Structures are given as C-alpha cells and as structure tokens.
Amino acid sequence: MLDRQLTREVAAALDGCVRCGLCAESCHYYAAQPQLQNMPVYRGEAVRRFFHKAGGRARGLFQWPVKTKPGDTASLDSLAEMAFGKCTLCRRCTVNCPVGVDTAALMRSARSIATAAGKAPEILVQLADAAISRGESMDLFRDMLLDRIKELEEETRTRINDPTFSIPVGKKGAEMLFVGLSGEHSIVPPAILFHYAGANWTLSLFEASNYGTFLGDSERSKKIALRIINEARELGVKEVVIGECGHAYTTLRWEAPKWFKEALPFRVRSLIEVLADWIQNGRLVLNPGANPDPVTYHDSCNLGRNGGLLEEPRIVLRAAVKDFREMYPNKEESYCCGGGSGMAAVQEWQERRMQAGLPKARQIRATGAKIVVASCDNCRIQLGELNEHYNLGIAVTGLADIVVNAALKN
Amino acid sequence: MANLPLIILLVSLAVALTGVAVWIYQLFSRPYACDPSPSRGSDRLGMLYAFTIGMLPWKKESASLHKIVYIRGIFFHIGIFAGMLALMLSIFSISGGTVLSLVLSILMWIGALAGIAAIILRAAEANLRGISRADDYISPALIALFLCMGALHIMNIIDTAYFYAAASVLCLYLPWSKVRHCVFFFFMRGHIGAMMGHRGLLNAPHGHAGKETA
Numbered sequence: 001m002l003d004r005q006l007t008r009e010v011a012a013a014l015d016g017c018v019r020c021g022l023c024a025e026s027c028h029y030y031a032a033q034p035q036l037q038n039m040p041v042y043r044g045e046a047v048r049r050f051f052h053k054a055g056g057r058a059r060g061l062f063q064w065p066v067k068t069k070p071g072d073t074a075s076l077d078s079l080a081e082m083a084f085g086k087c088t089l090c091r092r093c094t095v096n097c098p099v100g101v102d103t104a105a106l107m108r109s110a111r112s113i114a115t116a117a118g119k120a121p122e123i124l125v126q127l128a129d130a131a132i133s134r135g136e137s138m139d140l141f142r143d144m145l146l147d148r149i150k151e152l153e154e155e156t157r158t159r160i161n162d163p164t165f166s167i168p169v170g171k172k173g174a175e176m177l178f179v180g181l182s183g184e185h186s187i188v189p190p191a192i193l194f195h196y197a198g199a200n201w202t203l204s205l206f207e208a209s210n211y212g213t214f215l216g217d218s219e220r221s222k223k224i225a226l227r228i229i230n231e232a233r234e235l236g237v238k239e240v241v242i243g244e245c246g247h248a249y250t251t252l253r254w255e256a257p258k259w260f261k262e263a264l265p266f267r268v269r270s271l272i273e274v275l276a277d278w279i280q281n282g283r284l285v286l287n288p289g290a291n292p293d294p295v296t297y298h299d300s301c302n303l304g305r306n307g308g309l310l311e312e313p314r315i316v317l318r319a320a321v322k323d324f325r326e327m328y329p330n331k332e333e334s335y336c337c338g339g340g341s342g343m344a345a346v347q348e349w350q351e352r353r354m355q356a357g358l359p360k361a362r363q364i365r366a367t368g369a370k371i372v373v374a375s376c377d378n379c380r381i382q383l384g385e386l387n388e389h390y391n392l393g394i395a396v397t398g399l400a401d402i403v404v405n406a407a408l409k410n
Numbered sequence: 411m412a413n414l415p416l417i418i419l420l421v422s423l424a425v426a427l428t429g430v431a432v433w434i435y436q437l438f439s440r441p442y443a444c445d446p447s448p449s450r451g452s453d454r455l456g457m458l459y460a461f462t463i464g465m466l467p468w469k470k471e472s473a474s475l476h477k478i479v480y481i482r483g484i485f486f487h488i489g490i491f492a493g494m495l496a497l498m499l500s501i502f503s504i505s506g507g508t509v510l511s512l513v514l515s516i517l518m519w520i521g522a523l524a525g526i527a528a529i530i531l532r533a534a535e536a537n538l539r540g541i542s543r544a545d546d547y548i549s550p551a552l553i554a555l556f557l558c559m560g561a562l563h564i565m566n567i568i569d570t571a572y573f574y575a576a577a578s579v580l581c582l583y584l585p586w587s588k589v590r591h592c593v594f595f596f597f598m599r600g601h602i603g604a605m606m607g608h609r610g611l612l613n614a615p616h617g618h619a620g621k622e623t624a
Binding site for chain 1: 433436437438440441442443444445446447448450451460465470471472473475476479480483535536537538540541542543546588590591593594595597598599600601602603606609610611613
C-alpha cells in the first residue's frame with residue numbers, strides 16, 4: 001500500500017523540502033492561527049516521518065524534528081486526523097513553495113493510507129459508497145428521479161412563464177450531458193439557462209460529486225466517475241458539462257483521464273466555461289441591471305488553482321452584475337474557504353472550519369459586497385456558515401443563479 | 411603526497427555524484443502518471459514559467475511576505491555556484507584572472523554570510539526551530555565553511571588543502587543532507603509548472619497577491 005502511494009510526485013515532495021517555512025502564511029489554517037501545527041511544512045514532515053518509520057523510504061541521516069513526540073504524528077490516527085481535518089488540499093502552499101513541494105500530494109497520499117486502514121471520516125466513506133450503490137442499482141432510483149424532474153419542470157414553467165421549458169433526461173442525440181449535484185438548486189438554474197440558449201442537452205441520472213476523490217481512494221473514485229462516463233457513452237453526447245462543483249470538475253476533467261490512462265471520449269467542461277462561451281458569442285444575453293448589488297467572487301480552489309478556471313467566472317460576472325468587486329488575494333492566490341475536500345461534510349469539524357475560514361471572512365468583509373458568488377457547493381455551504389459565524393451580512397449564491405436573474409430570453 | 415587533498419576531494423566528489431545519481435535513479439524509478447487529458451494551455455510554457463517568471467519574488471506571496479529570507483536564499487545559492495566554479499577552476503588549475511577571482515571571492519563571502527544568516531534566522535524563530543532537523547543547521551554550516559575556505563583560498567590567505575578539505579566534507583555529507591533538494595527542485599518545479607500550464611492557469615491574468623486583506 002505504502003509503495004503504491006510513493007509516486008514520483010510524492011517521492012519528490014517527501015525528499016525535496018528544505019524546511020524553509022516560507023509556506024506558512026499561504027495556509028489558511030496558519031493565517032487564522034499562526035501555530036507550528038498549522039504550517040504546511042509541519043504536516044509534510046508528519047507524512048515524511050510516517051513513510052520513514054514504515055520503512056517506505058531510505059532514511060536520511062537526521063530525521064528527528066524538535067517539539068514532536070515520537071509516535072505522535074506518525075501514528076495512523078493522528079495522520080488521518082491531520083490529512084482529513086487539517087488540510088483541504090487547496091494547494092496554495094504548493095503554488096507558494098520556492099522549491100515546488102506539493103504538500104497537497106503528500107496529504108492526499110496520507111488520506112489514501114488512512115482510508116485503506118479504515119481511518120477515514122465515516123461520513124465521507126458513506127457518501128462515496130452510496131454513490132457507487134446508486135450507480136449499481138439505478139433502476140431502483142430512476143422512476144423516483146423522473147417523477148421529481150417532472151414536478152420541477154412544472155414548477156419552473158410557471159416560474160419563468162414558459163410552457164415550452166423542459167428538463168430532458170436520457171435523451172439520445174443530445175449534444176451535452178449536464179451533470180448536476182444532489183439537489184434541485186444545482187439543476188433548475190442551469191436548465192433555465194440551457195433553455196434560454198437553445199441548447200441540445202440532457203440531464204444526467206447521476207450527481208457529479210465524487211467523494212472517492214476526497215478519500216484519496218482511486219478505486220472508489222473510478223467507480224463513481226465510470227457511472228457518468230458510461231452514461232455519456234450510451235447517450236453518445238459530444239460533451240459532459242459539470243455543474244457548479246469544484247472537485248467534481250477537477251476529478252472528471254483532469255484526474256479521471258490519468259486513472260483510465262486515456263483521454264475520455266467526450267469533451268468535459270464546467271458550466272462556468274459554457275456560460276462564459278455563450279455570453280461572449282452572444283448566445284446568452286444578460287442584463288446586469290438585474291443584479292445591482294455589489295458582488296464578489298470566491299475562487300474555489302478546485303475550479304481555480306487546481307482546475308484553471310480563473311478568468312471564465314469573471315467573464316460571466318462582469319456581464320451579469322453591475323458592481324463586481326475582487327477579493328484580494330484572488331485567482332491562483334485565493335484563500336481556501338476552509339470547507340474544501342470534504343471538510344464541509346464532517347459536522348464535528350464545524351468549529352475548526354469556522355476558524356480556518358477566518359481569512360476568507362476577512363477578505364469578504366473587505367470587499368463590502370452584499371452577495372458572494374461561489375461556484376462550488378462545498379464552498380457555498382462553508383461561506384453560508386461563515387456568514388452566520390462572523391456576521392458578514394451577505395447572501396451566498398451560485399453563479400447560475402446570478403446569471404438566471406440577469407438572463408433575457410432570446 | 412602533495413596531491414593527497416586533491417585525491418580525497420576527487421573521491422568525495424565521486425561519492426557526492428554517486429549519491430546524486432542514486433537519488434535521481436530512485437526518483438525516476440517511481441511510477442508517474444502521464445496526463446492524457448486534453449490541455450487547456452501549454453505544458454512547456456508552464457515549465458518555462460515555473461523556472462523563470464514564476465521564480466520572481468513578487469510573483470509569490472510567500473516571497474513577498476519574506477523578502478529578506480528570500481533574498482538571503484538567492485545570495486546563498488549564487489555564492490554556492492560561485493564556490494563550485496572556484497573549485498572547478500582550482501581542480502583544473504585554470505587561472506580565472508584577477509577580476510574573476512575578485513568577483514568569485516565577493517560572491518562567496520556573501521554566500522557564506524547568507525549561510526550563517528540561515529542558521530541564525532532558523533534558530534531565532536520558534537516555528538522554524540520547531541520544524542528543523544539537525545541537518546537544517548549542519549548543511550548551511552558546511553556550505554558556509556566551504557565558501558569561506560574558498561574565498562580565503564582565492565585571496566591567497568590559506569592553502570588549497572583547506573579549501574579541498576572543506577569541499578570534501580561537504581561532498582561526503584551531501585547525499586544524506588537536504589542539499590539533495592538540488593535534484594528534486596528541477597523535477598518538482600517542472601512538474602508543477604507543467605501542470606499549471608496544462609490546466610490553463612497561465613492563460614488568465616494572474617491573481618493579485620499584493621493587496622493582502624486576510
């Protein structure tokens with residue numbers, strides 16, 4: 001197991017760190033609480049010691065760090081706690097490391113080890129396994145889902161006053177397969193925009209989330225991703241569009257081809273890219289006056305720093321709102337909200353999440369914005385809780401919701 | 411036996427180079443997942459960026475927040491390269507001329523001071539002390555010693571044997587020390603740069619790290 005985790009990236013990150021400590025402030029945990037244990041290098045050292053103790057690596061001459069008890073952080077329990085509960089794999093420390101040590105890769109391998117040892121948070125395992133079961137027995141869920149979609153169609157026809165509105169499911173010959181999240185909030189606004197833009201689309205029976213990724217469990221991740229890949233193959237779509245979810249986009253767009261060792265037989269895009277395209281080529285016409293309040297955008301780490309979608313959400317927002325304000329720092333230097341990589345799903349870490357979200361709360365407050373747009377469900381949950389915890393006085397919404405407000409039917 | 415220091419140095423150099431070769435072999439024998447996903451940018455430009463513009467202090471929040479530490483590191487490494495050049499010139503009995511000798515000795519003195527500063531800064535800061543190993547003090551100390559000896563040798567204050575002795579100790583220690591990051595640095599920065607380029611992070615105007623509000 002350990003040997004399998006020791007990829008070239010992980011091996012380099014294990015042996016390449018010079019412990020300069022320059023990464024400290026790049027971590028939102030450290031920015032909120034400047035303590036030794038919150039330094040990315042400290043966490044990296046814990047993983048290093050674990051590998052060294054377990055015999056996975058040739059030992060250096062001097063392995064001992066000061067101020068850590070032998071066996072403390074090297075134990076599986078504390079390694080799991082650190083990997084899942086003290087790092088959101090946001091990669092901000094990697095971008096800021098002068099040497100390029102990918103501490104997130106180390107923490108991901110620690111998650112893999114912890115998951116294999118049965119030490120991962122139970123809720124993440126349950127969510128991943130539920131997604132796999134759903135894929136294996138879709139017939140049990142299909143009718144229930146289709147009934148709910150019919151109801152949503154009716155409600156939305158009334159809402160937008162358009163009897164021609166529809167949410168197609170399982171439509172062969174569709175160009176685009178849209179994969180939302182588990183929740184109507186992630187399906188209705190994009191469906192309205194697809195309708196306005198005259199897209200030839202169909203809705204996936206599955207949700208985009210892939211909790212196997214959070215677990216660092218490539219077998220579970222592959223099974224979850226395969227549900228969507230097989231569905232897209234069967235329908236013969238040209239592209240799969242992932243709804244507003246950071247890790248789901250990064251997983252299918254960037255990681256899945258590595259697991260399957262080949263490019264997927266269709267294009268994968270985020271809803272954000274599609275909207276930016278349509279706005280730029282005039283397929284979607286917006287009235288920014290419909291969103292007069294000051295709006296700021298939170299760069300999800302998975303969509304932005306890890307996914308490359310830095311400019312697209314800004315293209316959308318500049319067209320959709322009257323007063324767009326940036327947070328600083330932003331884009332690839334943006335702070336994690338503190339809820340990433342499964343943290344938002346683990347209730348017992350709520351207090352820790354609020355603490356880790358302090359840098360983001362400060363950033364939001366400094367913009368003076370009334371609305372924070374986040375194109376990731378985990379971020380939205382976390383930002384909503386930060387809003388209450390720090391009394392930010394904001395509304396948190398998704399990008400598609402803001403665009404629906406401003407969209408004019410062609 | 412006049413050549414004894416040189417022989418010891420050459421043996422030590424061979425040990426160092428063998429150590430580096432072993433590290434490179436070990437690294438490249440590990441599995442590496444190629445990325446077959448369609449690119450949104452350019453892997454090569456990403457790598458180029460990582461080794462050029464991406465290294466500039468104002469391009470990194472970490473460097474701009476710790477300017478002194480970052481600049482110290484740059485001078486330290488410049489000093490090391492000057493020391494390596496001085497060592498090669500000495501081994502091959504090449505006279506670099508007065509100007510080159512003066513430049514090398516100045517760079518080596520600065521590098522040595524930067525190495526000593528590294529030790530002091532590490533010892534003075536509680537969190538840095540907390541993440542440090544003995545090697546974090548020994549490595550810069552040995553390098554500082556090597557640079558001092560080199561500078562003194564170039565200035566004709568000490569005999570070549572002292573310079574070679576310091577270089578030999580450093581070479582023998584190198585494969586087991588953090589100095590080996592010289593191997594991993596190129597892979598790690600190249601890998602991250604290629605990933606950033608591949609995923610299109612360089613396509614957009616870069617994020618603003620200047621106006622810190624957090």
